[in-house]
Amino acid sequence: MKTFEQYLRDASGADVIDFRLRATSIAGQPTTFYVHPLGKDGETLDFTVIGNALVPNSAAGLDFGAAIQALKAGKRVARAGWNGKGMWIVYMSGMSLPPFSTQGTDRKVNDRTAKWIGEDTPLETLPYIAMWTVNAEGRRAWLPGWVASQSDMLADDWTVVG
Known part of the structure; x- marks a missing residue:
């Protein structure tokens, strides 16, 4: 599993400097968000915020x-x-x-x-x-x-x- 830091490092190597961040916060459920390179095809990372940790939503x-x-x-x-x-x-x-x-x-x-x-x-x-x-x-x-x-x-x- 790629960490958020690895994701940003890899994206910067592919000349990606801007990202779209979308957060979802529903009462009674953990906050989730995804990060995607802006204006380029690329890998999207989905996370759930648990305490102060970002936990990837992966299998x-x-x-x-x-x-x-x-x-x-x-x-x-x-x-x-x-x-x-x-x-x-x-x-x-x-x-x-x-x-x-x-x-x-x-x-x-x-x-x-x-x-x-x-x-x-x-x-x-x-x-x-x-x-x-x-x-x-x-x-x-x-x-x-x-x-x-x-x-x-x-x-x-x-x-x-x-």
């Missing part, structure tokens, strides 16, 4: 840093190189829950957790990355606390999913 080619930015912006991401189909990861923000012993609330510590931390202990969870994967029996499974391998961190085949 593949993101590095791990861009994948993390996409996760923090609420996107699902995956690697093209993963063996399982339909696998992806998401960022889960932290949360606080009242103790299991709390009355009259729909959201509270569940009995499985209360067994370990105590029925009168509130729960604070830290943010983490979770994976939608396949278990040993071939069934879909939720894996909280996914950890990237060195191969994952160095790969340039990350994609934004759906």
Whole structure:
């Protein structure tokens, strides 16, 4: 995947000095934009603005840093190189829950957790990355606390999913 800097450098080598920039901002959706050489045929780059990062709208080619930015912006991401189909990861923000012993609330510590931390202990969870994967029996499974391998961190085949 070509970076924005590479795109501009290549275009300047082709005597392109002016570009058309079109931004789209719709309430509740990320801002997107595209850049195209003005008055010449050439490559168009499409981006989504995620935090302070520009994430190319391509089928593949993101590095791990861009994948993390996409996760923090609420996107699902995956690697093209993963063996399982339909696998992806998401960022889960932290949360606080009242103790299991709390009355009259729909959201509270569940009995499985209360067994370990105590029925009168509130729960604070830290943010983490979770994976939608396949278990040993071939069934879909939720894996909280996914950890990237060195191969994952160095790969340039990350994609934004759906």
